[in-house]
Amino acid sequence: MNWKPVSWLFALALVLAPTVWAAEAESIGADPVIEQRMIKLSEELRCLVCQNESLAGSHAELAEDLREEIRVQMKAGKNDKEVITYLTDRYGDFVLYRPPFKPLTLLLWFGPALFLILGGAIWYFTLNKRRNLKETPVDEKQLAAAAHLLEDNK
């Protein structure tokens, strides 16, 4: 058997294979600027399917759809804020990893500071109480009794 044509075909396949992959990858990352903006934005967003994953890192189908939607909207010239509004209109604030500042989230934002102040106050008052403790006067009689007991045990 003549192996020459086969090896040529093999070489051709090797040359062509990367271009085939490249063509497939292109549709996803056609515009590197938009791709970067999309990834940066979706790192701040929650995947609705796997709730502890970011939209950027999730492989869920819905996350892929939403990333595609973000790309489309960015290509259409929408800024980050408009894209986020698009998502919160549909999925609520839950989609944001950074909760917005509003009356409902006040406790969320100020809670840690509140606990810090509370802890500081407890600490301060405890120290204060200890500082003001008066030394109890020593009862000479009891001291002598104690010394006597210690003497006995020797």
Place this chain on the structure above:
Amino acid sequence: MKRWIPLILFLVLVGFFAKGLFLNPREVPSPFIGKAAPDFSLPVVGDANATFSPADMKGKVWVMNVWAPWCVSCRQEHGLLMALEQSGTVPIVGLNWKDKQREAEQLLARQGDPYFAVPDDLSGKVGIDYGVTGTPETYVIDQAGIVRMKHVGPISPDIWKDKFVPKLKELGV
């Protein structure tokens, strides 16, 4: 009294955690409650010429059930939906979400079709417009086209009785 304070605080904490343990993390409050159901117009499964739009349901209280043939937990509620269709309480529209294998028509023919209409949301865009995170999800929409309730996950007879029936009564069904 003072020495009980840590124990009381501890029990309060335990109470919060116990409550949290029994919450469903999928029950995310929907921003659509009290707002108009997003409009759309989609072809209908099983009838190539027909389309469905929420505007078609104006003046009626209706239920939109987001389902898919590939969705396993949707099968759990299928029997209940069939019974509801039989009783004729409320029209159920079944949004066929991301049915890429094109199985909906066959499946409904085989298992029974509880739906008033089955809009075909192949791309999943309408689902996204409704804030769907996974099938099944069910919306109650009133006469004026306002979303009144959303339920995430399959509907059991108990859930129907405790959650849907009171809401529907409130809306006059």
